[in-house]
Amino acid sequence: MxxxxxxxxxxxxxxxxxxxxxxxxxxxxxxxxxxxxxxxxxxxxxxxxxxxxxxxxxxxxxxxxxxxxxxxxSKDELLVAMVEATARSAANSLREVRQRTDLEPAEKLRMLVHTLVLRRAERPEQFRTLDRSDQALPPEIAKKHLKSRRAVLREITELIEEGVTAGLFRPVDARVTALSIIGMCNWVAWWFHPSPGHPAEPVAEQIADNAVKMVVREAGRTPAAPTPLGAAALLQQDLDYLTRLLSSNGEPGDFAANE
CATH class of the missing domain: 1.10.10.60 (Homeodomain-like)
Incomplete structure (x- = not known):
């Protein structure tokens, strides 16, 4: 041989x-x-x-x-290497963007989503492998994988909360919105097939733009012809967000998102 x-x-x-x-x-x-x-x-x-x-x-x-x-x-060692690489690269790169002081929340969100989409578009095998193997992972590997998923959820949730607190994002539920955005990014690994005529960059740009539009306040908070009911609805949104903020313990929760 x-x-x-x-x-x-x-x-x-x-x-x-x-x-x-x-x-x-x-x-x-x-x-x-x-x-x-x-x-x-x-x-x-x-x-x-x-x-x-x-x-x-x-x-x-x-x-x-x-x-x-x-x-x-063993194959378990290969899974460990995959999970550790995913955890380090994803969480660290997202955290670096979120902590930048020279960007507005909308710009940060655009960069975060752009990064996630490109990761899934350029290396779909890595994401699909971990997603398919999630339930079969050995306990220690599953723990690392869950930690990395929660780290991604936390970074996006905290960024959305930052935008809401600054009055730049609508008073949405930050965690639900973060999960929705992550889900939108994750699906790219399943449906996108890159080719010379269909590169990943325009796809990442469009999805990032969609994510920003989900949360950003339009210029001028009130309707052009405000009504008492319309103003009350806007006020209720703010009160709902304030209630959630006051009752929250600051943790993003146990419901993790794939990464």
Missing amino acids: DVVTAEGSGPRGRSGGRAEPRRGTTPRRKLLMSEIVDQAMRLFAERGYDGTTLQDVADAVGLSRPNLYNYVK
Whole structure:
């Protein structure tokens, strides 16, 4: 049997050298580990977690199964790597946008949604794999996945609350609105199929624009010809929001959104 080692030229390179030690952190090792995770995500999305073997992953990357064990020992390890990468990149990038002081809430929301849509459009296998495997994840992995989903929900919820408090967004229920926006972003991984004539960027821009329109106040809060009932309805919206704000403990709740 030909043995493909980690010392070859790229993921599919061949040589007579030894595979890199499992604990190594060389650039080549990082590159190959990224390839292993990418191929595993693709296979999990196509065949399901249970329908994919480590041999399938090794074949896709161009390694022998013994050499694959220099990088991962089980499919659970691959899921851990996927979840950890998702948690770090998603939550951190959204938090950085939300904490910017040079942008208005509407601009921040547009950037957050744009980021989420591009993630799902450009790497749909990663999202679909975690979404399909959610109920079958081992407990520790499921806990990490839930944490990352809640982090995304929290960032968007807090941003919407910021816009409402500043009087720039309508007095909507921030958490319900955040869940609606996240759901709109998540579906991109299922229906969008990029091609040279159908790039992801315009799709991300349109969905981001739709999200902003869901919450932003129109110029001039009251109707052109206000009526007592119309003014009372606007006041009731503000009172409803104030009631929710005063009764809230500041937590976004346990109902998490996919990420």
